[in-house]
Amino acid sequence: MPRPTKQTPERGSARQRLLEAARDMIRAKGFAATSVDELCAAAGVTKGAFFHHFASKEALGVAAAEFWGSSTGALFAGAPYHAPADPLERVLAYLDFRGLLMGGETWEWTCLVGTMAEEVHQTHPGIARACGEAIFGHAATLEADIALAMAQHGITEPSAASLARHTQAVLQGAFVLAKAGGGVEAGQEALDHLRRYIELLFGKGRS
């Protein structure tokens, strides 16, 4: 069966399994150190299937970044941090949610596109662009709540877009320090500082 139905492109197919294997293996070993053969073995497919779905290893990298963007997009869209009525509370709840996500092995809770961007930004511009779209696209989903909170508190100083990007910078930095030996604690610590920064920016109080 090439495609189960027309509207659900590839559910559980070889392509899907390859993307999932790539997501996990690249997070653990990096892009260059992940070989096509290993990927096929992990996904339970043959090399013929790989190069049927992806023109090259680089094309898989781009697809993996896009897959990451859409799957995490769905995760965050359905997350409970959107519940609070107050926009600032929603932003702080987002940070708490990111903290809850930090558990298990390091590669399980760190970011695929951050890792890939750091590694291939010079050698594979196409992959780097896809990674950038995932990161800055996710940052953009925070912008509305931040802008609302700023308007509500009469703040204009750093732009909402800039502050949204900064949350991602801190998270990416937290991942690096965690991998450098800081572990989950380093991640939580960075989140604590980011939360304190935002609380200070918005006058320390709530609502």
Add this chain to the structure above:
Amino acid sequence: MPRPTKQTPERGSARQRLLEAARDMIRAKGFAATSVDELCAAAGVTKGAFFHHFASKEALGVAAAEFWGSSTGALFAGAPYHAPADPLERVLAYLDFRGLLMGGETWEWTCLVGTMAEEVHQTHPGIARACGEAIFGHAATLEADIALAMAQHGITEPSAASLARHTQAVLQGAFVLAKAGGGVEAGQEALDHLRRYIELLFGKGRS
């Protein structure tokens, strides 16, 4: 001539040139994508020389991380940001200095040990450990000034060590966003937020 003199172990020698080539090439292409052959060609040495000085490619990675730690250590020790009499001003001057360092191609001003840690944390624990020592060792050099500033302003909330580590988290995150397409502007933006956080923490004023 094996060694020019006894007290200067390897000045401009093959080992030194290999470490410098590794510093630049790994920052641009990552550790796994940097081959020993390319490294030798860039350093102008043969493969025999490489494996005379380093037992393996992994050993070179460890040595490169240590080399990065000592060379950047010397750079920051001699930097002008230590001049101000006020400790808080020294901390803020450090951030300004980090901003001044951001220029040219991305790989020229991003961090070797952050890049390597992100890539090899799972596959080469020895390299990851050396990277961690470089990062957290550098953070420790900021701790004294931060502690002094905190005492002077009567602040106890986040520990000086934690805040020092956070500066490095923000910097590493800034590098990731820059590589993901944000460029130098993303780096400067993150530094601006970090500076604002510290100013807010210390009561917005100076001295």
Add this chain to the structure above:
DNA sequence: GTGATGATACCGACCGAGTGGTACGGTTTC
């Protein structure tokens, strides 16, 4: 002074194990 010894630094051909990628045949689905 001289020759033997040994250590350090380096050269470069070579090796087996992978590497990304291809060719092509077969099978399944519409």
Add this chain to the structure above:
DNA sequence: GAAACCGTACCACTCGGTCGGTATCATCAC
């Protein structure tokens, strides 16, 4: 039966690493 899907065998090449050999110099017995 066309097209998508996938399996197998294979290819040229590159990878990290090895190994025998050489060149240079310090040391020291004689």
